[in-house]
Amino acid sequence: NAGVTQTPKFQVLKTGQSMTLQCAQDMNHNSMYWYRQDPGMGLRLIYYSASEGTTDKGEVPNGYNVSRLNKREFSLRLESAAPSQTSVYFCASSEYRWKQLNTEAFFGQGTRLTVV
């Protein structure tokens, strides 16, 4: 079972370059999320998508854009990378339905991004 798959696993960018992080899930989940992990900061929510065609900002959306291409895929784009965006990025998905109890999130393996 693949679960949540992120690509790439590692990436080095120069300041000002752009790139897209890809995320796909095969669990038919409605909700998908992008987080960044920084030392001492835990996981901070960048953007989330409650369903196909909808996206909303999280805690730290500046410098990022997202696309919920279809139910399976949720991509994160850095238009002009900055050193402050050096981080480990995690994608996650969960099954959200009203009154649904089993809404645990499943995470991808992470993308380690370095901006120089």
Place this chain on the structure above:
Amino acid sequence: ILNVEQSPQSLHVQEGDSTNFTCSFPSSNFYALHWYRWETAKSPEALFVMTLNGDEKKKGRISATLNTKEGYSYLYIKGSQPEDSATYLCAPDILTGGGNKLTFGTGTQLKVEL
């Protein structure tokens, strides 16, 4: 920004000790409270999802309780083992107009020493 606080930030215990952590969160628009275990160089994995005030859940030596009225949850580990060493994250699942929004606390880093 949702204010989710976890304490302590870090904890060192000896093998066999029992320990507990706290997660506090705003109680308005509450839907569920998640606990995750996050080992170094791996991805977070869910331990519990709790929704009702007074909920108690247990998985082996780990258990959790939930108080939605006052906005806190406790995670307990009985007889800690070295393999319990990890960061434990809580995340309140808050209802927004567009669906649920899973926001994490900064975590409690547990190290269990022999």
